[in-house]
Amino acid sequence: MNLVSLVWFLLSCPFLFLFLLRLGNSNGHVECPFCGTKKKRDEMNCKKCGFEFLEPPPGPFPWILAGGALLSILSLVAWIESQQYL
Amino acid sequence: MNENQNTFDLTDSILRVLGIIGFFTAVIFGFVIAGGNVITLVHPAEIFIVVGTIFFGLLSTHRSKFLAYLPKALLALVRKPVANREYCQISDNARGYAAAGGGMAVILSLICTMSNLDDPESVGLRVAAAMSGVFVAMLLSQGLFVYLRYSFSENASS
Numbered sequence A: 001m002n003l004v005s006l007v008w009f010l011l012s013c014p015f016l017f018l019f020l021l022r023l024g025n026s027n028g029h030v031e032c033p034f035c036g037t038k039k040k041r042d043e044m045n046c047k048k049c050g051f052e053f054l055e056p057p058p059g060p061f062p063w064i065l066a067g068g069a070l071l072s073i074l075s076l077v078a079w080i081e082s083q084q085y086l
Numbered sequence B: 001m002n003e004n005q006n007t008f009d010l011t012d013s014i015l016r017v018l019g020i021i022g023f024f025t026a027v028i029f030g031f032v033i034a035g036g037n038v039i040t041l042v043h044p045a046e047i048f049i050v051v052g053t054i055f056f057g058l059l060s061t062h063r064s065k066f067l068a069y070l071p072k073a074l075l076a077l078v079r080k081p082v083a084n085r086e087y088c089q090i091s092d093n094a095r096g097y098a099a100a101g102g103g104m105a106v107i108l109s110l111i112c113t114m115s116n117l118d119d120p121e122s123v124g125l126r127v128a129a130a131m132s133g134v135f136v137a138m139l140l141s142q143g144l145f146v147y148l149r150y151s152f153s154e155n156a157s158s
């Protein structure tokens, strides 16, 4: 069996997970989830109601996640093919 | 924020329950159509890590407020709740803990897999178990806690 692709998959699957989990967060850093007040980039709390934001400000991080997610899917495909299940 | 919680809206409740059941059914039913066996989704160790992380994480952060939140959240699945910043916040934090729990379940399954690579039979199963931890965390986060966070928000009551 091809262990290299399996190890690559295992190493990168947390990125895939985080990438998928963040898909629903697209507007999480735009406005307060509770009162809808517009939020600035580096604010940790809502100015109006005090809601604490969990989402960190956007940066290069989403692209690292997307790259890791792609890597994990490609290595999974490579591993499945090396198993000759197909 | 008016406290007219006792005005029970039947249509609202029916649509709410239909939506939630529909969400989970669509996912599971799709899996079955694709030829999956539902039993293979159930990996107690991963589910325990994810659900345990969410439960005890919230218990440590919000303590008695979290215990008060539990029945309110269950009720919010069938009827429109009153907007509440604390409960909205707890639902949002639950998503963070679901992410943490899912991530830890994956990494722990990874350690399990890595330390048993000489047993080829079990590698596929262990990878499947790691994936099922991700699945449970995502299902709870996107299917349940996004819904709860929105339901307890002021946006939902306008």
Ligand SMILES: [Zn+2]
Binding pocket: A032, A033, A034, A035, A036, A037, A046, A047, A048, A049, A050, A051
């Ligand atoms: Zn707010």
